Amino acid sequence: MHFIGIDVGTGSARAGVFDTGGRMLGSAKHDIALWREAGSIVEQSSADIWSAVCAAVRGAMTEARVDPASVGGIGVDATCSLVVVGEGGVPLPVGPSEDPARDIIVWMDHRAVEQAERINATGASVLSYVGGVISPEMETPKLLWLRENRPEVFNAAWGFFDLADWLTWRLSGSLARSSCTVTCKWTYLAHERRWDPDYFRAIGLRVLADEGFTRIGTEVMDPGARLGGLTSDAASALGLTPGTPVAAGLIDAHAGGIGTVGALGDPTGSMGYVFGTSSCTMTTTREPVFVPGVWGPYFSAMVPGMWLSEGGQSAAGAAIDRLVHLHPAAPALTAQAEAEGRSLLGLLSDEAARSAGPDGVAALAHGIHVVPEFLGNRAPFADPHARAVIAGLGMETDAASLVALYVSGLCGIGYGLRQILKAQASRGAAVERVMLSGGAGQSDLVRQLLADASGKPVVTATAPEPVLLGAAILGAVAGGAHADIPAAMAAMSAPARTFTPDAATAPLHTARFAAFERLQATAREIRSVELNPNSTT
Ligand SMILES: Nc1ncnc2c1ncn2[C@@H]1O[C@H](COP(=O)(O)OP(=O)(O)O)[C@@H](O)[C@H]1O
Ligand SMILES: O=C(CO)[C@H](O)[C@H](O)COP(=O)(O)O
Incomplete structure (x- = not known):
């Protein structure tokens, strides 16, 4: 059996075909468009991303030379960007360009800085589950910006999705959201399996609570849970078989975590460090750890049933x-x-x-x-x-x-990592090593320098693209090849080299x-x- 991992980063969509042991048999990559404008505006297009995903999957299948009928599951990860669509998925223009193709506010878009500040001033209790301070990169400040600045688009929207959830909807027709996306970026309280309506009422998004959260997700599934099968439309666009299991997805950084932190067994001693356009530090704990300024603690946002603290830098x-x-x-x-x-x-x-x-x-x-x-x-x-x-x-x-x-x-970059390691250790979330993934961490020079600057051993994975592997692990779990994510991580990922601080x-x-x-x-x-x-x- 084979599994497909799809990874949508900021600059490109990638796909990889893997076997049950985590070996990548084929991969392909397609660049995606990005529009930048004054006012910290950064936008993308869901249609453009969908075509890049289809081309990447077809390319990876061609290189892997496997029969589509042997594909037992598909997993997806994507940047935590906000997709805004009308009835049936019609794209809506999120910005002043009025171009409906531009229906995504990209994660790094900082247009909602002022909304984030106002939300933080409410002191709402959910904020203690995002490190005490909401970031303008998260979705509720962006939704508030839309409501205040583009009310016609906000009102016309049929669905607001994190990009990974939009992709799994496009693949399977399921509107279920991943506990990764909604917990990390939308203030969903996965440990209590609920939204906090008081938060939405207090910050100016009462309508979302009053309508029962239908536009932002009423069903929330753990990453790797089977959402359904590939629709015939999606199957023909990807060159795959209808009904192929589709897994609940992950944010890209979290897929990098899944692709690396289980390689040495217990994930709690290893920090996942994804060094791409941005950097993300992913620390797994059994109990919640509250570190001011570090996002989380998030329940079931990466390894289901465990807690996650997420740090990093917006530009790395x-x-x-x-x-x-x-x-x-x-x-x-x-x-x-x-x-x-x-x-x-x-x-x-x-x-x-x-x-x-x-x-x-x-x-x-x-x-x-x-x-x-x-x-x-x-x-x-x-x-x-x-x-x-x-x-x-x-x-x-x-x-x-x-x-x-x-x-x-x-x-x-290494000292920024050291600072996060120090802050987390002071609150009881110390780690022994850093498991590296991402396009910026490919050279041995970068790996050694990160170890020397951070003071922690840096471990690489045997997988050439651990983020893609993390996505494929979701597909393998949804397809039933492995019992759960820890079992799949143990079977499909392995450490390669350790760069010890000099x-x-x-x-x-x-x-x-x-x-x-x-x-x-x-x-x-x-x-x-x-x-x-x-x-x-
Ligand atoms: N040798 C290098 N040293 C430092 N940064 C690098 C190096 N090679 C690539 N990068 C950076 O890595 C990023 C691309 O990583 P990638 O994981 O592909 O990004 P994304 O998933 O965000 O699209 C770019 O920002 C690029 O500048
Ligand atoms: O916010 C994030 C994770 O929570 C990521 O930084 C964001 O999704 C972009 O990732 P990348 O730098 O790999 O493109």
Whole structure:
């Protein structure tokens, strides 16, 4: 039997065909469109994503050369973006472009910062299950924005979906939501199996409670639960067999967690770290752990029956990309990388590995320090207004100085991880290791640097695409090949290599981490002075 995993990231849709042991037999990837506009607006199209998914599944099946009749289950993960559709799934325009094709407010869209602030000011009790502070990246502030700014669209909407739930609806016709999506992004209380109507009434979304939550989900299933079978329409679009089991889905980061944290047995000692456009830290606990500024604790949001604490940064791979493009050597090195069939970041990673001397890679940073918070701090400060800080730049324009900037940015990502590990450990959620996945964590240089900067062993998976594997694990459980998610994780995932923190570079990282925290705190202080100029006199 075979299983298909579908992973919709920010930049592309991927699909992979796996066997019961978790071996990937074929995969394919298709880019997806993204519109950015002033006002922190970032939008996508569900129709475009659906075509990319269909093309990716067909491509993966062709490469795997397996019979569609042998596909025993399909699992899906996607970014936690908000899809807004009218009756029967007709796309509705979520933004000022009025383009109905643009029916998705992307997770990183920060248009609802003010709504999030107002929601936080209510002090509603559900907030203690999102780290104490709701983020503008979550869905209820975005729904409130829609209601206040585009009431005709809000009123006309037949359904509001997290992208993974929209995809499982498109595949199976089931309107059931995943306990992952609604718990992490919509304030569903999975530990009590209910919405809190008082919350919706208090924040200005009374209508959703009054209508019995029909537009945001009345049936909630654990990830991996069988939602139904592939509809004939979906089957013909994907080239698969109608009736193939479809599983309740996951947010993409959580699929990365499922694809990695069970590889060494008990998931509670291992933090899943998904390093893609954003970064996500996924920590599983048996009991709820309340860490201010770290999202959760969420029940049954990743491993069913367990609790999850989720941290990370809104811009991670995207922050490194932005950082290196600020440097004057970036255009020439991009052209060189393209001519060599590499990406600029791939070239910089190779160059850093080649140039590192006995003092280690971090020494290449040459006194440059970066707090890469271009899109705010998700955890542990839950501060969407935070911005990046770069200290120590000179007039250099050569390739070595660009490598130095790249390495400093990666160190900053690692120190952000260290800060989250520290905050969680202080509340009783310490972990022994970090299980890495995501497109930005593919090079050994990045892996070692993350271990050195965070101070924790970094473990990679044998799966070339652990996020896709996590999605396929859902399909395997829905298809009955494994009894439950822990059994499927044990059978389908395995550790590959461990990158142990290098003791020789530990003092340098300790010093750089102190500088990181100092710069971060200073930037926070400067912002507060700007906001209250009279407070210093
Ligand atoms: N060598 C590298 N060093 C740092 N970041 C990288 C490297 N290679 C890729 N990235 C970053 O990884 C991200 C893509 O990862 P991926 O998991 O494919 O993203 P997503 O799932 O969010 O679409 C991009 O933001 C890119 O800048
Ligand atoms: O918010 C998230 C998880 O809760 C993710 O960061 C978001 O879904 C985007 O993921 P990616 O960086 O892999 O595209």
